[in-house]
Amino acid sequence: MLSALGAAASSAAFTVRQTWRYAPGWLVRLVAANSVMALTPSAQVLAVAWLVRSSGGSARGFLPPLLVLVGLVAVGQVISNASNLTQQRVRTRMRRHYQDELMRTVAALPPQELARPATTALIEAVRGALFDIGHLVGSVLASIAALVTAVTLGVTVWVISPVAGVLVVAALVPFLLVFAWESKMQDEAFTRHGFAERRSNYAVEQLVGQRTATELTTLGSGAVVAGIADAHRARADSIMDRILALLIRADLVGAVGTAVMLGGALAGIVVGGAGGAGIAAGIVAVLAGLDATRSAGFSFGDLIAYGPKVAAYRRLIGSVPGDDHDRVKINPERGIAVTGITVGYPGATHPAVSEVSLSAGPGMIIALVGVNGAGKTTTVNAIMGLLDLAEGMITVGGVDLATLSSRQRLDLFGLLTQEFGRYEFTVRDVVRIGRADGRADDDEIWRALAAAHAKDFIEKMPDGLDTQLGPQFGGVGLSGGQWQRLSLARVYLRDAPIWILDEPTSAIDAEAEQQIFAELQRTKAGRITIVVSHRAWTLRGMDHIYVFDEGRIVDHGCYDELLSRGGRFAEIFAEQVG
Numbered sequence: 001m002l003s004a005l006g007a008a009a010s011s012a013a014f015t016v017r018q019t020w021r022y023a024p025g026w027l028v029r030l031v032a033a034n035s036v037m038a039l040t041p042s043a044q045v046l047a048v049a050w051l052v053r054s055s056g057g058s059a060r061g062f063l064p065p066l067l068v069l070v071g072l073v074a075v076g077q078v079i080s081n082a083s084n085l086t087q088q089r090v091r092t093r094m095r096r097h098y099q100d101e102l103m104r105t106v107a108a109l110p111p112q113e114l115a116r117p118a119t120t121a122l123i124e125a126v127r128g129a130l131f132d133i134g135h136l137v138g139s140v141l142a143s144i145a146a147l148v149t150a151v152t153l154g155v156t157v158w159v160i161s162p163v164a165g166v167l168v169v170a171a172l173v174p175f176l177l178v179f180a181w182e183s184k185m186q187d188e189a190f191t192r193h194g195f196a197e198r199r200s201n202y203a204v205e206q207l208v209g210q211r212t213a214t215e216l217t218t219l220g221s222g223a224v225v226a227g228i229a230d231a232h233r234a235r236a237d238s239i240m241d242r243i244l245a246l247l248i249r250a251d252l253v254g255a256v257g258t259a260v261m262l263g264g265a266l267a268g269i270v271v272g273g274a275g276g277a278g279i280a281a282g283i284v285a286v287l288a289g290l291d292a293t294r295s296a297g298f299s300f301g302d303l304i305a306y307g308p309k310v311a312a313y314r315r316l317i318g319s320v321p322g323d324d325h326d327r328v329k330i331n332p333e334r335g336i337a338v339t340g341i342t343v344g345y346p347g348a349t350h351p352a353v354s355e356v357s358l359s360a361g362p363g364m365i366i367a368l369v370g371v372n373g374a375g376k377t378t379t380v381n382a383i384m385g386l387l388d389l390a391e392g393m394i395t396v397g398g399v400d401l402a403t404l405s406s407r408q409r410l411d412l413f414g415l416l417t418q419e420f421g422r423y424e425f426t427v428r429d430v431v432r433i434g435r436a437d438g439r440a441d442d443d444e445i446w447r448a449l450a451a452a453h454a455k456d457f458i459e460k461m462p463d464g465l466d467t468q469l470g471p472q473f474g475g476v477g478l479s480g481g482q483w484q485r486l487s488l489a490r491v492y493l494r495d496a497p498i499w500i501l502d503e504p505t506s507a508i509d510a511e512a513e514q515q516i517f518a519e520l521q522r523t524k525a526g527r528i529t530i531v532v533s534h535r536a537w538t539l540r541g542m543d544h545i546y547v548f549d550e551g552r553i554v555d556h557g558c559y560d561e562l563l564s565r566g567g568r569f570a571e572i573f574a575e576q577v578g
């Protein structure tokens with residue numbers, strides 16, 4: 001229990017520090033409102049006692065306490081509303097801050113980390129919890145305010161009956177014990193619930209996302225995917241249901257404990273021989289104490305329930321590796337050398353590639369070829385550090401890439417994957433994200449577009465570089481090949497020392513494909529280009545070709561050599577070369 005309370009306290013301190021940093025003015029207002037709210041009930045109790053004592057005399061005698069009491073009731077109402085509204089403002093601001101920090105963290109995570117299911121589940125769970133995390137600072141202050149209220153009421157009642165005073169404060173204990181236990185239960189359920197929710201959300205995204213939705217509605221099988229989404233949602237709900245059932249029972253136990261103590265406090269006041277004023281004030285105090293205990297219960301419950309979410313958020317934010325950009329200087333002009341690498345996927349019985357060696361110098365374009373599943377993509381992913389090596393070494397400019405940070409290593413590469421992104425932003429944004437800092441002037445963007453043979457169709461668009469792309473936001477729709485050209489434009493803009501182009505023209509027509517490969521040849525000086533291709537004719541101009549088969553390099557050489565040898569290369573491309 002102590003560890004749960006410790007975790008809740010640590011989350012509470014974190015959220016207050018963050019709010020002080022990002023919304024200090026609102027935090028001050030919230031603290032002020034909660035302070036007034038915390039002390040108002042005790043002041044009301046004193047005013048009741050004063051009023052009852054003055055009630056036997058003249059109107060002049062009881063008017064002042066009456067006015068004070070009415071004033072305190074009004075202040076209580078106004079401050080309670082103001083506190084709620086202030087909390088909403090704080091929540092909105094902090095939620096934006098937490099979301100921004102989360103997105104920047106995700107953007108800085110190494111790709112192999114993002115590929116782990118546990119990481120994506122954590123991200124999804126934290127995303128879903130941002131609203132609650134933003135809410136936490138309000139719960140922290142409300143908890144403190146309720147505790148202060150209970151203690152000040154206890155002291156006020158103590159004057160009337162010491163036993164009753166102690167019981168008013170002690171009434172908090174059952175609730176606090178119950179909530180500490182509940183936090184442990186919720187913490188355990190949080191990850192499982194997040195995972196089920198993520199799977200449901202994924203299925204929903206396929207149903208509503210433009211590309212997949214079109215395919216699914218065409219197939220008429222949208223309902224099947226809706227069923228998959230619902231099954232995962234049902235699992236998430238059942239995890240929550242089980243937890244809520246436990247929480248309701250635990251709350252009941254806490255409520256009974258509290259009721260017994262406050263009942264004891266009432267009895268103590270009534271039988272304790274306090275006068276009429278004392279009894280009236282005592283009763284009001286005990287009822288206000290009940291209110292404070294309930295409110296402490298709610299806000300402390302939030303604090304305990306949101307604590308694990310904040311802890312998960314902090315874990316994620318803290319998982320970004322440090323930036324050690326300047327540690328190693330690399331001179332790619334000495335080329336890339338892949339020496340005897342073996343790579344396996346977790347859980348697979350055989351390595352996906354074995355003892356693969358290849359090399360390329362600056363200005364060279366090399367090609368990796370082979371049938372589906374031969375190991376080409378695995379090899380390029382291993383080169384970029386997205387997969388771990390079981391054996392072997394990869395060097396660039398003589399530097400072992402394993403000694404670089406993930407960021408340093410990725411900075412060496414410009415990548416066009418088979419799964420290129422179709423970002424529905426403006427043309428300018430779609431291209432400038434090729435650079436890590438997103439900085440590019442219009443001339444650079446147009447040059448990259450021209451090199452990728454995307455300039456012509458962009459020039460015809462209504463707002464040029466400011467044209468919104470994609471149908472989701474009413475933008476201009478593009479063909480698959482046009483999207484792929486924009487991805488290539490990103491690679492040109494990035495201008496990294498090593499380019500990895502995994503089927504860069506798979507969606508592009510033959511004429512444009514020729515032009516794109518001609519441009520790659522024309523601009524190849526100074527960089528290393530690694531192309532994965534299934535099209536025979538694109539291989540003619542390659543400086544060297546590596547032939548993959550079942551995870552191994554079975555042959556290599558230039559196009560004519562490989563063809564004349566009549567080995568695996570000739571077999572694979574027999575139909576294409578006629």
Ligand SMILES: Nc1ncnc2c1ncn2[C@@H]1O[C@H](COP(=O)(O)OP(=O)(O)OP(=O)(O)O)[C@@H](O)[C@H]1O
Nearest residue numbers: 345346348352370371372373374375376377378379
């Ligand atoms: N994420 C993965 N987990 C487990 N095995 C994988 C994974 N990705 C690929 N493989 C396996 O590794 C082997 C090599 O796949 P790889 O994707 O490297 O082939 P490829 O030559 O690029 O094929 P394609 O031409 O279809 O892109 C295949 O047997 C494949 O099943």
